[in-house]
Amino acid sequence: MAFRRKKGFTATRSKLTSRRLRTATVGTHVPRRSRADTNAASVGFSNPRKQRRATRGYVDTILPSTATRESSSQYARRVSRREFADEVRRHARTRRIAVFVACALVALVAAGVAGAAAFFGSLDSRMGLAGSDASSALAAEKEGEPFYALVAADLDEAGSAGAVEGPDALALVRIDEAARAVSVVSIPANLRVVLSDGEAHPVRDAAASGDAALVKAVSDFAGVDIAHFVKTDAAGIMRLVDAAGGVETEISEEVDDPTAGDVYLPAGRQVLGGREALTLLRASNFESGVEQQASNQRAVLGALSLKLLGGGTLDLLSLLDEVGGSFRTDLGAQGALSLAGKLRGMDASAVRGALVPGQELQSGGTSLYAASSDAWSAMMERVEAGEDPAVADEASSVDPASFTITVRNGSAITGGAAQLAGTLEGRGFKVVETGNTDVYAAYDETLVVYNDDAYEAAAQTVVDALGFGRTVAGNGFYTFESDVLVVLGEDWKPTA
Structure with missing residues (x-):
């Protein structure tokens, strides 16, 4: 059998073989395009030869579709280095720290919420009207409108001789949060009112039937709904005034009343501690009698309220925590904070007040205060309108x-x-x-x-x-x- 000698490997056969190899190799070629279709002319190359090859459809290098745009060999070389291992460990450690911090923050927030709830719960238990029926006589506030609160104080010290049942001082307080204004109407504890038995009594006697009966008696007399109730006693007043650092008050007439205490207070502006403030609240042997006493009581109440409103939220919380139990109210700690926040910055001139117009009379050895119906109605009209109750017609x-x-x-x-x-x-x-x-x-x-x-x-x-x-x-x-x-x-x- 005769064999022919294989022809030489010409340039034409080389090109043909190259095209067949490219066709059979995945990922190392691009389809043949016409010169009209290719965009190689718009791509810059390092030399004319590469430019011509790209124009004919030749592609020498295709970047891998990886996040780092590395080839397998480049990636292998990089991960084999020590720096890569160190970096991986750093990232892992950072992630662990971040997870730990996040968990710690969640724990702290949870603990803070639980702690705050426990703190406010403790305050509420000490400030709340435990065992009181006052809530049954209180009316809900109307959104955005002024509301009334009744403040009742028993000024007799525990165990003192001759103590009379019921509160010794009463104040009907109108609070206008929008205007940051407060009107205080002093109500004599011996104000003559008709109670549920149909007989005339001092209004303080209503408290013998419970806080609700007292709230209702004052509400009926004034002709207004009462939204909140606050009550305190002699020990609570002294503790609250001392904790607040005293109250600054203008005393228009000297106080020298043996029945009020053994403290003498000269006339003039001065800072009163708890014992001095209690003496001023009790004193009644003034030339104008009940009128001056009511004025002094409003002055102490107003000065103490402004002192409480003068600090920040944390100061008030600290004070409430210190004096918890010195007074009782339906508001609760958060309600007191909300009210303080709305009235904070209130000026002393925005606190106005007056005594129920009337006259003290004697009946069978008992002193009763009889209100002037017409003058009282006119005063309440001014109070309801947000005007100064002390300005007479x-x-x-x-x-x-x-x-x-x-x-x-x-x-x-x-x-x-x-x-x-x-x-x-x-x-x-x-x-x-x-x-x-x-x-x-x-x-x-x-x-x-x-x-x-x-x-x-x-x-x-x-x-x-x-x-x-x-x-x-x-x-x-x-x-x-x-x-x-x-x-x-x-x-x-x-x-x-």
Whole structure:
């Protein structure tokens, strides 16, 4: 058999073989494209030869589709180095630390939440009205509107002789969070009110039936809903004032009342500690009596409130924690913080107050404070409007000596007309006649009657001076010769 000699490996056969190899090799070639389709002309190369090869469709290197854009050999060389192993260990350690810190933070937050809950729970238990029924008489606040709170204080020290049951000081407080303003109405503890038994009692007696009965009695008297209740005692007041660093108060009249304590307080501005503040709250032997005492009580309450509002949240929390149990309230710790936050920065001039208008009377050895119904209604209108309760209507004030008065006894108490006439004359009024009414039945309340509208303001001046009674337009039903007639009713009690 004859064999032919194989021809030489020409350039043409070399190109053909190269094309076949490229076709059979995965990942090392690109499809043949026409010059019109290729974008090689727009790609820069290091020399013209590589440019021409790219134009004909030759690709020498394709980057691996890895995150680092490395080939297998490059990756193998890199991971074999010591630096790579160290870096891997560093990353692993960093991840472990991050996980640990995250877990620690979660634990701390959980512990903080649990601790805060326990802290507030402890405060609430010490500040709460445990065993009180006050909540049944309290009304819910209305969103964005002012609300009322009743503050009751028992000023008798535990075990003291002659202590009287019930609170010794009461204050109806209107709080306007939006305006950052507070109105304090002092209510005498011996204010004459009619309780559930239908009889007249000092308002403090209502507390014998529970806190709810006291709240209801004050609410009915004032004609407003009460949203919150706060009560404290002598020990609590001293502890709270001392913990707050004392209260700065202006004392207009010196305090030297043996029944209030053994502390003497000169007139003037001074900082009071707990014992001094308690003495000022108790003292009553002033020239103006209950009016000055109520003014002093409002001053201490206002100064203490501003002191509590002057610090930050942490300061208040620390103080509440220190004096927990010094007072009781339905608000709770968080409620107290919320209220303090809304009123923080309130100026002293935004705290205004007044005493319920009226007069202290004696009945059977008991002192009762009788409110002037008309003056009281006018004051509450000012309070509800956010105005100063102490500003009286000047139009109703008339010179007592500028008109004449007739006094007739309708109280069924012998000598009542003469005694009241003496009271009025002692205040500058001109009484021209006294006597009894021609009606056998007694009058339930004292009436101050005027027939001419020109004397309406004069009649109101009499009511304001007495502290009780009601003005009435006579309309010809009452016969009298003077400008004003006073018909004494059963709401008047003779002085001792």
